[in-house]
Amino acid sequence: KTLSVISNEMKDLARRARDRKLKPEEYQGGTTAVSNLGMFGIKDFAAVINPPHATILAVGAGEERAVVKGGEIRIATVMSVTLSTDHRAVDGALGAELLGAFKRIIENPMTMLV
Missing domain, CATH: 3.30.559.10 (Chloramphenicol acetyltransferase-like domain)
Structure with missing residues (x-):
C-alpha cells in the first residue's frame, strides 16, 4: 500500500473508533x-x-x-x-x-x- 492509502485508512479507522463504530473484526486478531x-x-x-x-x-x-x-x-x-x-x-x-x-x-x- 502507498503511504497515502495507509494514511486514509488510518484516519477512517480512527474516526470510526472515536464514534464507536468499528466492527470487532477490524480490531481483533492482529x-x-x-x-x-x-x-x-x-x-x-x-x-x-x-x-x-x-x-x-x-x-x-x-x-x-x-x-x-x-x-x-x-x-x-x-x-x-x-x-x-x-x-x-x-x-x-x-x-x-x-x-x-x-x-x-x-x-x-x-x-x-x-
Missing part, C-alpha cells in the same frame, strides 16, 4: 501492536503483549539529547523504542531485524516513498 506513551512525555517503557499478538512496539517521546557524530558532540532529537516479543512465536533475532528496519526507516522517512 499479530502486533504499537503502544505510544511518547505523546505523554514518557521517555521509554516496556509494553505488555496482548494475546493473540506476538509483538508490541513501545514508542517513547522524542527529545533533544547530546550525541556524538563524526567525533563531534551535537544535539539531535532521539526517540526510544522497545520491542516486546513472545519468543514462542517470534525469535529474538527476528525481532532485532525488525527494529533495525524500523530504525532505518524512521531515520530516513523518504525511503517509505520509494
Whole structure:
C-alpha cells in the first residue's frame, strides 16, 4: 500500500473508533501492536503483549539529547523504542531485524516513498 492509502485508512479507522463504530473484526486478531506513551512525555517503557499478538512496539517521546557524530558532540532529537516479543512465536533475532528496519526507516522517512 502507498503511504497515502495507509494514511486514509488510518484516519477512517480512527474516526470510526472515536464514534464507536468499528466492527470487532477490524480490531481483533492482529499479530502486533504499537503502544505510544511518547505523546505523554514518557521517555521509554516496556509494553505488555496482548494475546493473540506476538509483538508490541513501545514508542517513547522524542527529545533533544547530546550525541556524538563524526567525533563531534551535537544535539539531535532521539526517540526510544522497545520491542516486546513472545519468543514462542517470534525469535529474538527476528525481532532485532525488525527494529533495525524500523530504525532505518524512521531515520530516513523518504525511503517509505520509494
